[in-house]
Amino acid sequence: CFSTISLSANRRSFLAFTVRARAMASHIVGYPRMGPKRELKFALESFWDGKSSTEDLQKVAADLRSSIWKQMAAAGTKYIPSNTFSYYDQVLDTTAMLGAVPPRYNWNGGEIGFDVYFSMARGNASVPAMEMTKWFDTNYHFIVAELGPDIKFSYASHKAVDEYKEAKALGIDTVPVLVGPVSYLLLSKPAKGVEKSFSVLSLIDKILPVYKEVVAELKAAGATWIQFDEPTLVKDLDAHQLQAFTHAYAELESSLTGLNVLIETYFADVPAEAYKTLTSLKSVTAYGFDLVRGTKTLDLIKGGFPSGKYLFAGVVDGRNIWANNLASSLSTLHALEGIVGKDKVVVSTSCSLLHTAVDLVNEIKLDQEIKSWLAFAAQKVVEVNALAKALSGQKDEVFFSSNAAALASRKSSPRVTNEAVQKAAAALKGSDHRRATNVSARLDAQQKKLNLPILPTTTIGSFPQTADLRRVRREFKANKISEEEYVKFITQEIDNVVKLQEELDIDVLVHGEPERNDMVEYFGEQLSGFAFTANGWVQSYGSRCVKPPIIYGDVSRPKPMTVFWSSLAQSLTKQPMKGMLTGPVTILNWSFVRDDQPRHETCYQIALAIKDEVEDLEKAGITVIQIDEAALREGLPLRKSEEAFYLNWAVHSFRITNVGVKDTTQIHTHMCYSNFNDIIHSIIDMDADVITIENSRSDEKLLSVFREGVKYGAGIGPGVYDIHSPRIPPTEEIADRINKMLAVLESNILWVNPDCGLKTRKYAEVKPALTNMVAAAKVIRNQL
Numbered sequence: 001c002f003s004t005i006s007l008s009a010n011r012r013s014f015l016a017f018t019v020r021a022r023a024m025a026s027h028i029v030g031y032p033r034m035g036p037k038r039e040l041k042f043a044l045e046s047f048w049d050g051k052s053s054t055e056d057l058q059k060v061a062a063d064l065r066s067s068i069w070k071q072m073a074a075a076g077t078k079y080i081p082s083n084t085f086s087y088y089d090q091v092l093d094t095t096a097m098l099g100a101v102p103p104r105y106n107w108n109g110g111e112i113g114f115d116v117y118f119s120m121a122r123g124n125a126s127v128p129a130m131e132m133t134k135w136f137d138t139n140y141h142f143i144v145a146e147l148g149p150d151i152k153f154s155y156a157s158h159k160a161v162d163e164y165k166e167a168k169a170l171g172i173d174t175v176p177v178l179v180g181p182v183s184y185l186l187l188s189k190p191a192k193g194v195e196k197s198f199s200v201l202s203l204i205d206k207i208l209p210v211y212k213e214v215v216a217e218l219k220a221a222g223a224t225w226i227q228f229d230e231p232t233l234v235k236d237l238d239a240h241q242l243q244a245f246t247h248a249y250a251e252l253e254s255s256l257t258g259l260n261v262l263i264e265t266y267f268a269d270v271p272a273e274a275y276k277t278l279t280s281l282k283s284v285t286a287y288g289f290d291l292v293r294g295t296k297t298l299d300l301i302k303g304g305f306p307s308g309k310y311l312f313a314g315v316v317d318g319r320n321i322w323a324n325n326l327a328s329s330l331s332t333l334h335a336l337e338g339i340v341g342k343d344k345v346v347v348s349t350s351c352s353l354l355h356t357a358v359d360l361v362n363e364i365k366l367d368q369e370i371k372s373w374l375a376f377a378a379q380k381v382v383e384v385n386a387l388a389k390a391l392s393g394q395k396d397e398v399f400f401s402s403n404a405a406a407l408a409s410r411k412s413s414p415r416v417t418n419e420a421v422q423k424a425a426a427a428l429k430g431s432d433h434r435r436a437t438n439v440s441a442r443l444d445a446q447q448k449k450l451n452l453p454i455l456p457t458t459t460i461g462s463f464p465q466t467a468d469l470r471r472v473r474r475e476f477k478a479n480k481i482s483e484e485e486y487v488k489f490i491t492q493e494i495d496n497v498v499k500l501q502e503e504l505d506i507d508v509l510v511h512g513e514p515e516r517n518d519m520v521e522y523f524g525e526q527l528s529g530f531a532f533t534a535n536g537w538v539q540s541y542g543s544r545c546v547k548p549p550i551i552y553g554d555v556s557r558p559k560p561m562t563v564f565w566s567s568l569a570q571s572l573t574k575q576p577m578k579g580m581l582t583g584p585v586t587i588l589n590w591s592f593v594r595d596d597q598p599r600h601e602t603c604y605q606i607a608l609a610i611k612d613e614v615e616d617l618e619k620a621g622i623t624v625i626q627i628d629e630a631a632l633r634e635g636l637p638l639r640k641s642e643e644a645f646y647l648n649w650a651v652h653s654f655r656i657t658n659v660g661v662k663d664t665t666q667i668h669t670h671m672c673y674s675n676f677n678d679i680i681h682s683i684i685d686m687d688a689d690v691i692t693i694e695n696s697r698s699d700e701k702l703l704s705v706f707r708e709g710v711k712y713g714a715g716i717g718p719g720v721y722d723i724h725s726p727r728i729p730p731t732e733e734i735a736d737r738i739n740k741m742l743a744v745l746e747s748n749i750l751w752v753n754p755d756c757g758l759k760t761r762k763y764a765e766v767k768p769a770l771t772n773m774v775a776a777a778k779v780i781r782n783q784l
């Protein structure tokens, strides 16, 4: 986006002559590391494969950092972050900084190098990786620290200081960013073997000395600001946890003198109690708040803000790809200035830009109209600076009016609004959608038709995706092979998968999903209201990125999406063939969602489109239809108080998709992650006929909920083996697990299936694993 940047720079210097203005103040919380074309991903993977050297990797990383810093500086950014780059993850970087390496990695002290660092991240030939988990409610995953009472912390990675100096050598004074000490501990878990009652938070006084050393070095290197990310402040914390903040920052106070200290929060507003704690911290100079998702923050600030301190106002959305509404942000900023005082408001992003795409300039295929509605990270930096300039009295009228024109075009575009869809979705509100007959009566009706054995076997949908398969899909997309050739190839693939399942004697078959590369993109490409980027990648974990579709308009289904392949597959077998769809909540949660209407409205629209598909499948003679909701749980809000509302519309959306089918049509759903005991009542409320769930890593956890008396009347298939591992589960082991489940669940509702889809596995693993699975089901059937 260099042309835009230099243009505004020219305008700025011109305006500087004409207006006597205050200094502008802008800040960026953090920036994507992957690079505009995923340069870091490729450099990392080539390094891990042994195809390039340490120096090659370091060079790519240094170039990326320098171009990001220069870009932010050129845009006029006053507070430019450093140490937001990471070779894998910022929480793992903190673990390295603190020398908190679990003993199994055989670290012998000294500065932590790539060897130990990447072993912790990814495991190595002899030891597994550390656990990874979701970063708040984003799709980013961090490496969870494993801490015990005897751990010895030491300053073992100087990365924060090195990056500060590196930027300084380029002539750029940055704000070094650290994961705050309290959030670091709150996001850690007790190491294996450590008593459950051990509180990792009790380690606070042991990690602070390392933080002090880092701070001292940063000061010595010339830093005048420091940013501590303390996003856990937006969660529901108890008094003891809040006390840890007061304690930690009081303890750091003497080290921090002479430095301006910014505490950055994001992803929601800070609850009232936490706000009190936070704004009472003496060693702190500035507070960063998410003003996009933090809808109550403005009221909190109105209620009181410590005088003389800075407010870093996160008005530019770091979680989405939409152009900012500059006029509206500017009025918010003016209002804030009215409360906290002139020159005390710094314009910022709502959170790190890590969670958005990198640069719109690389989207050459996206049409101009849609492009004008968007802002990726590079464009958001420009927006932040345009707002800061405007706040300081040097409003770039041209930039503001072109932004207003883009917003107006988005608002009035016929591509965004579809009256019929709006009406249909509005009509859903307030009403309840449930199938007329209860689930046990439906299961009886379905059994009459399907005539399945007890403990029926099935799989979750996908079969191995071979290199050939990927190549053919790619060639078809690029028009290198004809539709006829493509259909022939996919038909052959489906035929193979059907024959294999018949040989294995599986009861309810799948077509294997060979025509899909991704369970959301496949549907998005066929629905109206969706757009796709070429480079809109967002880091998910390590070198892995996802490219979420953009939902920009009302969603509708111009024509059937899966009926052709599903009926073809059904025609190849007498066994029931499952139709395979992705549910509305999962499509929503794995996309960039429009911000001009509530998320639930968009979800209802998708639900109606999927409903049309479900009904067309039924008409085509498909009697079992699976609607995957792999991502339903991950959409759960960060705050307990908001959960009920989300679960209510999410579950309602799911029910809408299949409310119109006959009793004899069996609706399945599938969910990844066994961690759903806390939402079991919502899962029951989905009212599916059969649910298959990932479970293999802990039978106990899942089954405990039923043991505790939760009644589950629908069919349920807790995965009997882990598909994430190449290991072949022996028949006895599977039989054993089925028996354990039968101790808790009625035999007439239990299904036998793997944990999840088989697309990442090899046939050499899938064939014996499924053979054993079917054998185990038969052994138990004979005993019943």
Ligand code: GLN
Pocket (backbone or CB within 6 Å): 460, 461, 462, 513, 519, 580, 628, 630, 670, 671, 672, 756, 757, 758, 759
């Ligand atoms: N039907 C999909 C498959 O089998 C489900 C994948 C998922 O839940 N993540 O691949």
Ligand code: ZN
Pocket (backbone or CB within 6 Å): 460, 630, 670, 671, 672, 673, 694, 755, 756, 757
């Ligand atoms: Zn799954």
